Amino acid sequence: xxxxxxxxxxxxxxxxxxxxxxxxxxxxxxxxxxxxxxxxxxxxxxxxxxxxxxxxxxxxxxxxxxxxxxxxxxxxxxxxxxxxxxxxxxxxxxxxxxxxxxxxxxxxxxxxxxxxxxxxxxxxxxxxxxxxxxxxxxxxxxxxxxxxxxxxxxxxxxxxxxxxxxxxxxxxxxxxxxxxxxxxxxxxxxxxxxxxxxxxxxxxxxxxxxxxxxxxxxxxxxxxxxxxxxxxxxxxxxxxxxxxxxxxxxxxxxxxxxxxxxxxxxxxxxxxxxxxxx
Amino acid sequence: xxxxxxxxxxxxxxxxxxxxxxxxxxxxxxxxxxxxxxxxxxxxxxxxxxxxxxxxxxxxxxxxxxxxxxxxxxxxxxxxxxxxxxxxxxxxxxxxxxxxxxxxxxxxxxxxxxxxxxxxxxxxxxxxxxxxxxxxxxxxxxxxxxxxxxxxxxxxxxxxxxxxxxxxxxxxxxxxxxxxxxxxxxxxxxxxxxxxxxxxxxxxxxxxxxxxxxxxxxxxxxxxxxxxxxxxxxxxxxxxxxxxxxxxxxxxxxxxxxxxxxxxxxxxxxxxxxxxxxxxxxxxxxxxxxxxxxxxxxxxxxxxxxxxxxxxxxxxxxxxxxxxxxxxxxxxxxxxxxxxxxxx
Numbered sequence: 347x348x349x350x351x352x353x354x355x356x357x358x359x360x361x362x363x364x365x366x367x368x369x370x371x372x373x374x375x376x377x378x379x380x381x382x383x384x385x386x387x388x389x390x391x392x393x394x395x396x397x398x399x400x401x402x403x404x405x406x407x408x409x410x411x412x413x414x415x416x417x418x419x420x421x422x423x424x425x426x427x428x429x430x431x432x433x434x435x436x437x438x439x440x441x442x443x444x445x446x447x448x449x450x451x452x453x454x455x456x457x458x459x460x461x462x463x464x465x466x467x468x469x470x471x472x473x474x475x476x477x478x479x480x481x482x483x484x485x486x487x488x489x490x491x492x493x494x495x496x497x498x499x500x501x502x503x504x505x506x507x508x509x510x511x512x513x514x515x516x517x518x519x520x521x522x523x524x525x526x527x528x529x530x531x532x533x534x535x536x537x538x539x540x541x542x543x544x545x546x547x548x549x550x551x552x553x554x555x556x557x558x559x560x561x562x563x564x565x566x567x568x569x570x571x572x573x574x575x576x577x578x579x580x581x582x583x584x585x586x587x588x589x590x591x592x593x594x595x596x597x598x599x600x601x602x603x604x605x606x607x608x609x610x611x612x613x614x615x616x617x618x619x620x621x622x623x624x
Numbered sequence: 625x626x627x628x629x630x631x632x633x634x635x636x637x638x639x640x641x642x643x644x645x646x647x648x649x650x651x652x653x654x655x656x657x658x659x660x661x662x663x664x665x666x667x668x669x670x671x672x673x674x675x676x677x678x679x680x681x682x683x684x685x686x687x688x689x690x691x692x693x694x695x696x697x698x699x700x701x702x703x704x705x706x707x708x709x710x711x712x713x714x715x716x717x718x719x720x721x722x723x724x725x726x727x728x729x730x731x732x733x734x735x736x737x738x739x740x741x742x743x744x745x746x747x748x749x750x751x752x753x754x755x756x757x758x759x760x761x762x763x764x765x766x767x768x769x770x771x772x773x774x775x776x777x778x779x780x781x782x783x784x785x786x787x788x789x790x791x792x793x794x795x796x797x798x799x800x801x802x803x804x805x806x807x808x809x810x811x812x813x814x815x816x817x818x819x820x821x822x823x824x825x826x827x828x829x830x831x832x833x834x835x836x837x838x839x840x841x842x843x844x845x846x847x848x849x850x851x852x853x854x855x856x857x858x859x860x861x862x863x864x865x866x867x868x869x870x871x872x873x874x875x876x877x878x879x880x881x882x883x884x885x886x887x888x889x890x891x892x893x894x895x896x897x898x899x900x901x902x903x904x905x906x907x908x909x910x911x912x913x914x915x916x917x918x919x920x921x922x923x924x925x926x927x928x929x930x931x932x933x934x935x936x937x938x939x940x941x942x943x944x945x946x947x948x949x950x951x952x953x954x955x956x957x958x959x960x961x962x963x964x965x966x967x968x
Contacts, residue, residue, distance in 0.1 A: 515745035518705050519808065522737045523759040524729035533758070537749040620792040621748055 355617035362613020368606025376422040385413035387420040387573045396589035406591040408582060410571075414592065417573040418599050424568055425575040425600070428489050428558040429551035435493025437547060440500025445531050445539070447501065448508030459505070462498040470495045471560055478566040485558075485574075488567040492557050496550055503542055511538045541615045548611030552604035575600050644678040644714075645848050646702070646816055651675040651711035653694070653701045657921065670920045671697040673872030675711075676947070679865075681815070684842065684849040686863030686880070688856060688895070692917060694872040695852045696740075699818045702850075703737055704728060715816070733763050736809035740821035742801035746793040752779065752804055753789045759811040778807040781844075783837060799830035803837065810841065818850045823858060835862055856899045860884055865953070868892045871928045872920055874947060878954040888956040888964075890933050927959060935960060 356362050375382060385403075391411035399406040405414035447458035465473065477491035511517070512535065520530045559576015561567030568574035570581075575596040582592035654668035671694040679685045687695050700706045702713050704720060712719045715735060723731060739745035746755055756775045765771055776786035782803040793801055802822060809817050819838065823831040835858065841847060853859050859866055860880060867877040868891065876889040887893045894911040913932045918924055924931050930940035939959050947955040950964040 513744075514747075515739040515741055516747040518700070519737070519739065519745055519805070520758060521705055522703055522732060523762050523808070523812070524732040525758065525762045526729075529762070534747055538747065540749075619749075620751075621794045 352614075352617050356613050359613045359616065361609050362617070365606045365609025365611075365613060368602060369610055372422050372426060372603055372606070375419055376426050379420050379423055383413075383416035383419045385416040387412060387416040388571050389413070396585050396592055398589070399591055405595040406589070408578070408592050409585060409589075412571075414578075414595050417578060418575070418595050421573040421575045421578060421596065422599065422603075424485065424572065425555050425558070426603070428485075428492070428574075429554045429603075431489045432492035432496060432554040432558075433547050433550050435490060436496035436500050436550060437543065439493075440497040441504050441536075441539070441543060443497070444501040444504025445508050445535055448505035449512055449527065449531055449535060455505075458501065462501045465495070465498045471557065474557060474561060475564065475566060478561060483566050483569075485568050485572070488558055488561045491561070492554050495557070496554070499550070500543070500546065503546055504539055507539050507542050508535055511535055540618050544611050544615045544618075548604075548607040551607050552600065555600055555603070643680060645681045645683075645716065646850070647678040647712075647714040648698075648702060649676050649712045649714070651698060651701060651713065652709040653697050653706060654709045667921050670872050670923055672701060672709075673920075673923065674946070675869070675872070675874055677867050677874060677877060679816075679848055679850060681848055682842075682846055683864045684851055684862055686859035686866040687850060687852045687869060688854060688859050688866060689869030690854060690895075690917065692920070693869045694920070695869050696820055698869075699737065699820050699850065699852050703732075703735055703818060705737075729762075733759070733812035734814050735816045735818070736812070736814040737818045737820060738802070738805050738809050738822045741825055742798050742805060743793075745805050746801055748793055751790050751792055752784070752796075755793070755804060756807050756811055759808060763812055774811075778811055781810065781841070782807045783833075797830075798826050799833060802826060802830075802834055806834075806837065806841070810845070813845065815846070816848045816850070818852070820852045821854070822851075824853065824855060831858065838862065856884075856895060868895065871917060871923060873928065873957070875929065875958070876956045877947065878951075882951075882954055888950060888954070888961050889929075889958045890935050890960070891929050894934075927957070 356366070389412060391407065394407045394411040395409055397403065397407040397411070403413050403415065405418060408414055408417065443458055443462075447455045468476070474488075474491040474495045477494055478487050481487035481490060517530060517534055520534055525533070555576055558567050558574065559580055562569075562574055562577035563580035568577050570577070578596035579593050579600075582589075582596070585592045651672050652670075652674060653672040654670050656665040657667045657669060658665055673694070675694075675698050677685065677687075687698070689695050697706065701708045702720075708721055712721055714720075715731065718731075720728065720731065753772075753775055756778055757771065760771055760774060765774065776789060779786045779789065784800060784803050784807070788796075793804065796804065806822075822838070823834050826834060838849070839862065842849060849862075851859065851862055863880045865877070865879050866883045867874045868883070868889065869875070870891050876883065876887065876892045883892065884896065887896055890911070891913075894913050897909065897911045911934060913934070915932050918928070918931060924941075926939075926941040926943055927933070927936075927945050930936045933940065937959060943959070945957050945959055947957045948962075948965050949955050950961050950966060
């Protein structure tokens with residue numbers, strides 16, 4: 347399946363195009379932040395603390411009097427990176443583990459799944475905190491920790507899908523033709539796993555951004571004064587009663603990103619499925 | 625297992641013929657039933673419980689029996705898609721169970737399979753080209769243009785339009801999908817194809833088309849078939865010889881006309897009496913079997929058919945019985961026919 351045929355499918359799906367537009371907008375926003383942002387995101391102006399949105403500051407100012415619009419724009423750089431990198435780690439490790447575990451079964455399956463059980467036994471947040479404490483407190487390590495925490499979810503999802511896919515006769519046919527196990531996994535199992543992986547990943551980006559916010563809140567993720575959507579939410583929490591705009595705009599940014607990714611993800615899932623050809 | 629002397633002679637087996645392409649000797653396949661906290665293996669599903677038969681080059685052997693009798697499992701164990709519990713399968717005189725993984729991969733180009741379900745046997749995410757290409761790819765058929773030509777040629781051979789090469793399986797009907805499956809099996813020029821109920825998922829009108837295609841291909845490429853089915857009319861049409869399977873074992877084996885005209889085993893008789901007869905005036909004796917097929921976990925003692933057999937005698941529940949010859953190329957496993965036993 348070539349890029350061209352996928353694009354042709356995707357183009358017919360208006361919602362997916364809308365999602366794609368949102369995602370592309372945020373990516374462009376992240377890349378060109380210094381040129382778009384009206385103000386310096388680090389510039390404090392305590393006399394204008396938690397000032398409501400106005401024509402001068404469309405999103406208002408936060409508790410330290412910084413321009414929220416600029417911080418949201420700069421924040422997209424970090425938040426998008428967190429989402430993509432940690433999901434990337436989860437997919438890159440979790441999918442092969444799950445596929446191998448489900449395909450081979452037996453002792454391999456037992457070992458992989460018990461390892462995943464151990465990871466799942468800890469609350470995800472707690473495990474991430476432990477990992478960051480071990481690796482060292484910074485944003486990169488927070489991304490790695492969130493990626494690692496999401497591995498068991500992929501491993502389990504992929505394993506269960508693999509179990510049902512490998513029962514198909516086309517897997518037996520491939521075996522009958524003499525294909526090696528790894529060839530069967532890459533040619534037959536993985537392509538049929540695409541749909542659940544895409545759906546899980548688009549949702550996981552949102553969770554990753556929020557987990558990163560949680561870690562930031564505990565001082566383990568993005569360190570102040572770096573603008574990051576989750577951290578902005580966390581610090582603005584105290585003013586939610588008399589200055590809701592401080593949490594509203596970063597929250598809106600997260601929501602729109604996730605919304606866009608979900609629309610795009612659903613569209614991609616359909617575009618990649620030959621059975622959905624219009 | 626088998627001694628080397630028997631192996632050298634090709635072992636004419638029960639029907640006393642040499643030059644067999646495929647010989648199955650005492651094939652067993654048990655599936656463990658795991659139970660309890662520590663996955664203790666308490667019992668086994670005896671899917672294939674001592675099956676022996678041989679197939680001559682160019683012949684079609686029908687393997688019939690009702691659902692769950694182990695015929696599909698037998699087919700898959702012969703190709704080592706499932707590992708056997710015991711027994712031997714000689715393909716051109718070589719025991720395929722002795723082969724290493726690499727040797728097995730090489731021999732697979734010579735023995736192929738066509739599956740029953742035309743939906744689950746083709747990956748929904750591959751085009752016809754990719755599907756037929758797979759065996760060629762695995763066995764390093766020259767790539768590029770030559771390979772594409774080969775794929776188109778195969779499509780034509782099985783009656784598909786080569787212009788549909790980039791289509792996906794869901795764009796085809798059941799019969800066309802089955803043709804794709806046949807093309808895939810044919811790609812490496814095998815000598816043996818195991819047809820695992822290749823037409824039972826299809827409409828009757830399509831069934832005959834596929835059967836005709838299979839017969840045409842057999843002539844054209846000198847193929848040997850093991851035709852697994854439960855439809856006796858189809859089996860009668862296509863087979864040269866028929867083995868009847870009941871609960872993991874073959875109970876009767878004979879050339880097709882002999883089996884249909886002079887069945888010996890009560891189970892074969894019952895099966896034949898259950899097929900619809902086109903002539904309504906033709907009076908027939910129908911044999912109704914009481915009860916259901918026993919579970920392959922607890923196989924009855926003695927002759928495994930005795931609880932349902934309308935003609936059973938005392939010895940049937942006490943002594944097990946295996947195939948013995950009752951005529952040229954005719955074997956049966958039944959206590960009622962012990963007196964007819966012949967020495968060949």
